[in-house]
Amino acid sequence: MQSEQPIRIVIAGGGTAGWMAAAAFARFLGPRYRITLVESEEIGTVGVGEATIPQIRLFNASLGIDENQFIAATQASFKLAIEFVGWTKSGRYMHAFGDVGRDNGLLAFHHIWLRGLTEGLSRPLAGYSLNNAAALANRMQRGPARTARMLPEMPYAFHFDAGLYAKFLRELAESGGVERIEGRIASIERDGESGDVTALRLDGAREVAGDLFIDCTGFRALLIGEALGAGYEDWSALLPCDRAMAVPSARARDFTPYTRATAHGAGWQWRIPLQHRTGNGLVYSSAHLSDDEAAARLLAGLDEPALGDPRRLRFTAGKRQGFWKHNVIALGLASGFLEPLESTSIHMIQSGIERILKLLPGAGVSQVQRDEYDRQTHLEYDRVRDFLVLHYWANDRDEPFWRERREVPLPEGLEHKVALWRAAGQLVRGEADLFSEVAWLQVLAGQGIAAQGHHPLADAVPREQVAEYLELVEALNAREVAQMPDHAAYVAQHCAGVKT
Ligand code: FAD
Numbered sequence: 485m486q487s488e489q490p491i492r493i494v495i496a497g498g499g500t501a502g503w504m505a506a507a508a509f510a511r512f513l514g515p516r517y518r519i520t521l522v523e524s525e526e527i528g529t530v531g532v533g534e535a536t537i538p539q540i541r542l543f544n545a546s547l548g549i550d551e552n553q554f555i556a557a558t559q560a561s562f563k564l565a566i567e568f569v570g571w572t573k574s575g576r577y578m579h580a581f582g583d584v585g586r587d588n589g590l591l592a593f594h595h596i597w598l599r600g601l602t603e604g605l606s607r608p609l610a611g612y613s614l615n616n617a618a619a620l621a622n623r624m625q626r627g628p629a630r631t632a633r634m635l636p637e638m639p640y641a642f643h644f645d646a647g648l649y650a651k652f653l654r655e656l657a658e659s660g661g662v663e664r665i666e667g668r669i670a671s672i673e674r675d676g677e678s679g680d681v682t683a684l685r686l687d688g689a690r691e692v693a694g695d696l697f698i699d700c701t702g703f704r705a706l707l708i709g710e711a712l713g714a715g716y717e718d719w720s721a722l723l724p725c726d727r728a729m730a731v732p733s734a735r736a737r738d739f740t741p742y743t744r745a746t747a748h749g750a751g752w753q754w755r756i757p758l759q760h761r762t763g764n765g766l767v768y769s770s771a772h773l774s775d776d777e778a779a780a781r782l783l784a785g786l787d788e789p790a791l792g793d794p795r796r797l798r799f800t801a802g803k804r805q806g807f808w809k810h811n812v813i814a815l816g817l818a819s820g821f822l823e824p825l826e827s828t829s830i831h832m833i834q835s836g837i838e839r840i841l842k843l844l845p846g847a848g849v850s851q852v853q854r855d856e857y858d859r860q861t862h863l864e865y866d867r868v869r870d871f872l873v874l875h876y877w878a879n880d881r882d883e884p885f886w887r888e889r890r891e892v893p894l895p896e897g898l899e900h901k902v903a904l905w906r907a908a909g910q911l912v913r914g915e916a917d918l919f920s921e922v923a924w925l926q927v928l929a930g931q932g933i934a935a936q937g938h939h940p941l942a943d944a945v946p947r948e949q950v951a952e953y954l955e956l957v958e959a960l961n962a963r964e965v966a967q968m969p970d971h972a973a974y975v976a977q978h979c980a981g982v983k984t
Contacts, residue, residue, distance in 0.1 A: 493520070502815075502816075506519060506653070552978055560758065565616055573881075625638065711812075724771065739975075750883065761791060778794075820865055863915060906934070
């Protein structure tokens with residue numbers, strides 16, 4: 485017989501991670517679970533994290549969120565791609581969501597493109613991506629293509645105000661029965677025998693007891709790190725940027741449906757357009773750039789006036805050596821940090837929540853559940869890290885920071901991916917690879933790594949057909965984009981609360 489006692493889940497921390505977890509648990513766990521969230525307004529949240537990837541739409545939809553309402557409530561804009569500027573001497577390229585070109589049966593489009601390159605028939609890869617074409621034209625539409633059935637729907641994500649998103653989720657979670665407790669966690673109580681956490685002790689001698697604890701306390705990692713001593717695997721040798729200087733600026737006239745990541749002498753700068761402002765931040769290595777220089781460089785790179793003083797954030801790239809210890813699971817910044825070059829952190833919170841729900845413990849936890857959670861999370865972290873490292877390694881810039889990046893020995897999995905691409909233009913997606921073949925393709929090609937071969941089946945296609953096919957894909961994309969509305973007008977029309 486099952487115990488009548490509810491299982492108490494305590495979420496420590498109310499940033500994006502805490503409230504995403506609270507909203508999801510409220511939605512998916514039945515009355516057998518009682519959810520409490522503890523947060524401290526005085527401590528506050530990290531206050532950044534504005535660009536996402538398309539999977540966020542699945543998360544929102546699973547919570548029953550109306551997309552237009554969400555866009556209005558979080559001052560969001562649409563995101564079709566990331567533009568990389570200055571990472572190589574050739575200037576700029578896009579990593580757009582969605583397909584590039586159309587596959588021909590078993591033959592992936594990029595093999596036809598590579599074959600075309602050898603005969604001077606292919607144009608830059610970006611021209612064959614509908615998302616890319618729409619992004620550069622500042623256009624947006626949702627739903628099926630209007631002009632040709634063979635065109636795909638455009639996948640999209642959002643740029644949003646992270647503080648407003650947490651507020652939005654808080655309302656949802658509280659209306660779903662989550663209890664919020666305001667207070668500063670002063671210490672963690674543990675069972676003398678098992679070592680499990682039994683309660684959070686708050687200022688003022690209050691205590692919040694629980695059976696399962698989710699550590700969403702951000703970089704502090706109060707439970708998983710401080711109390712349980714889970715170590716941190718430091719990846720600074722691969723990803724040496726350890727600071728960010730962030731500042732909002734006035735809403736950009738150029739209201740782009742894409743994030744921009746512009747390389748500079750010791751890192752890169754993000755630009756994220758929202759409805760009410762633009763988010764900007766300079767990511768840099770403190771060994772190569774002082775904080776004062778970083779602030780000056782950031783301010784000089786804004787396209788509208790700053791709305792405040794730059795704020796400095798410190799971090800160390802890496803991950804926890806264990807994500808689930810005893811009865812504590814780390815989510816968000818408490819679990820590790822990978823810089824926002826490909827906007828992956830919020831997604832990794834989402835996939836952590838999915839994993840928790842799949843491996844959900846009942847009244848007790850078995851070690852094998854913890855091990856499986858850790859195995860999947862380690863893999864996910866490692867794969868995302870490799871994708872980020874590729875951007876840095878494959879540069880041809882002249883500054884010391886960038887020269888050092890080219891000298892770094894690559895992690896094994898990344899080395900294999902690069903070798904396969906170089907030798908035969910081939911791409912493989914392994915278990916837990918967040919990014920698809922087409923994402924790797926765009927970054928490999930965009931960063932100037934040439935493939936020396938292509939699939940032999942591409943040679944079976946007559947030359948004229950290759951030329952016609954490439955032209956057709958580009959022309960269809962251009963025709964579709966021409967009838968799409970302007971991004972700002974689209975947001976104004978569909979998502980109330982917008983100023984254009
Ligand atoms: P936090 O926001 O720090 O929240 C921690 C919570 O714990 C707060 O509520 C705090 O009050 C509470 N807390 C801490 N200590 C105590 C205590 N003693 N008592 C009570 N409560 C406590 N991600 C993306 O996906 N896209 C991006 O574009 C992006 N950009 C980023 C840029 C930078 C510079 C950085 C640093 C991160 C970025 N991220 C991005 C990551 C993203 O910001 C985080 O993943 C996300 O905000 C989740 O943070 P969190 O909830 O884990 O931590």
